[in-house]
Amino acid sequence: MRPMTITEKILARHAGRKWVSPGELIEAKVDIALGNDITAPIAIREFRRAGAKKVFNRNRVVLVPDHFTPNKDIKSATQCKTLREFALEQRITHYFEGGEIGIEHALLPEKGIVVPGDLVVGADSHTCTYGALGAFATGVGSTDLAYAMITGRLWFRVPESMKFVLHGRLRKWVSGKDIILHIIGDIGVDGALYRAMEFTGSTIERLSMDSRLAICNMAIEAGAKNGIIAPDGITKEYIKKRAQRKAVFYMSDDDAEYCEVRDYNCSDIDLKVALPHLPENTRDVRDVGNIPIDQVVIGSCTNGRLEDLAVSARILRGRKVARYVRCIIIPATPYIYREAMRRGYFDIFLRAGAVISPPTCGPCLGGHMGILASGERAVATTNRNFVGRMGDPKSEVYLAGPAVAAASAVKGRIAHPDEVV
Numbered sequence: 001m002r003p004m005t006i007t008e009k010i011l012a013r014h015a016g017r018k019w020v021s022p023g024e025l026i027e028a029k030v031d032i033a034l035g036n037d038i039t040a041p042i043a044i045r046e047f048r049r050a051g052a053k054k055v056f057n058r059n060r061v062v063l064v065p066d067h068f069t070p071n072k073d074i075k076s077a078t079q080c081k082t083l084r085e086f087a088l089e090q091r092i093t094h095y096f097e098g099g100e101i102g103i104e105h106a107l108l109p110e111k112g113i114v115v116p117g118d119l120v121v122g123a124d125s126h127t128c129t130y131g132a133l134g135a136f137a138t139g140v141g142s143t144d145l146a147y148a149m150i151t152g153r154l155w156f157r158v159p160e161s162m163k164f165v166l167h168g169r170l171r172k173w174v175s176g177k178d179i180i181l182h183i184i185g186d187i188g189v190d191g192a193l194y195r196a197m198e199f200t201g202s203t204i205e206r207l208s209m210d211s212r213l214a215i216c217n218m219a220i221e222a223g224a225k226n227g228i229i230a231p232d233g234i235t236k237e238y239i240k241k242r243a244q245r246k247a248v249f250y251m252s253d254d255d256a257e258y259c260e261v262r263d264y265n266c267s268d269i270d271l272k273v274a275l276p277h278l279p280e281n282t283r284d285v286r287d288v289g290n291i292p293i294d295q296v297v298i299g300s301c302t303n304g305r306l307e308d309l310a311v312s313a314r315i316l317r318g319r320k321v322a323r324y325v326r327c328i329i330i331p332a333t334p335y336i337y338r339e340a341m342r343r344g345y346f347d348i349f350l351r352a353g354a355v356i357s358p359p360t361c362g363p364c365l366g367g368h369m370g371i372l373a374s375g376e377r378a379v380a381t382t383n384r385n386f387v388g389r390m391g392d393p394k395s396e397v398y399l400a401g402p403a404v405a406a407a408s409a410v411k412g413r414i415a416h417p418d419e420v421v
Contacts (some may be wrong), residue, residue, distance in 0.1 A: 326370070
């Protein structure tokens with residue numbers, strides 16, 4: 001049997017094959033099929049057009065209305081109503097709304113719905129987040145989601161794999177967000193086009209699950225089919241009280257073939273900022289210069305987790321958000337919301353003059369809860385800074401991790417946390 005990467009092993013198993021090779025077309029079983037309030041209504045329409053009566057497994061289809069919730073307007077309310085009615089009709093086990101709603105790519109790992117070894121598809125490009133658990137996870141179109149909901153299967157072209165070997169001790173404040181921005185800045189937004197980005201090395205071995213999730217979340221920003229990290233002791237500890245199903249831990253074979261291998265000394269990586277209008281447009285925060293800002297968003301499926309809020313609270317404690325700057329904090333799930341409140345982070349944020357939002361994707365995609373006007377600039381812990389991504393086409397989004405975002409909120413300009421703390 002030929003040696004395989006972790007991505008190839010997961011695909012082979014789900015296709016009922018002993019091995020697969022890059023470029024092959026395979027039909028594989030799907031463990032989880034995910035939709036949200038933007039993409040799932042289209043999939044539901046196609047589900048009905050196909051004449052389907054039941055989803056393949058009501059425990060494996062997940063619906064999370066998180067993008068325009070709390071409902072922004074009549075149109076978004078109608079979208080969510082479509083999901084709700086379908087979930088009731090199909091008796092979907094994993095349907096979340098109201099006080100249970102969370103940002104999908106933070107909610108599913110937290111709930112143990114995705115486990116290592118899974119094959120996950122979602123009608124959202126950042127479905128690749130779950131690769132941090134050692135799952136093959138990728139975004140698909142709404143029509144593909146409909147097919148997966150009906151049959152529990154989907155066609156895939158096996159991607160080539162790129163290996164990113166990360167070693168060295170991280171500098172103070174540096175997190176997974178800075179690592180992935182550095183890599184995207186190096187290879188470009190199409191540097192891993194339809195490839196698997198496999199992250200390994202001593203830095204990864206020491207990295208928290210929150211930072212691992214942030215890295216895999218942004219694999220799509222390099223054009224990747226998926227991002228993935230082999231499960232280890234940190235993974236096992238994370239899923240121990242969460243996993244709803246038995247996990248399967250896969251590892252790449254030592255002699256597996258990669259189309260490219262890149263090596264990074266992470267001790268050389270400083271805090272990063274991606275300037276408009278592409279995630280590859282990265283610079284060290286100290287080299288950005290004096291760029292005044294109007295808004296800061298700390299949240300999203302990239303950086304709305306507890307570790308991100310802890311770093312933000314550490315910087316904002318006893319300080320004030322700069323006058324005329326809006327600082328919006330968005331805990332990614334109800335659990336993160338409650339835990340941040342229990343730890344006293346909310347009091348810190350409120351005393352600093354920040355606004356605390358319920359869990360939502362809102363501002364990240366220019367939906368609501370923080371839209372930018374013409375000429376305004378935002379520092380955001382989100383994952384995309386395309387033209388008009390967060391509002392007016394003449395606005396600007398600067399991507400950063402929570403440390404830079406919180407420091408920038410205090411200074412009223414893009415800033416390094418050492419300028420504040």
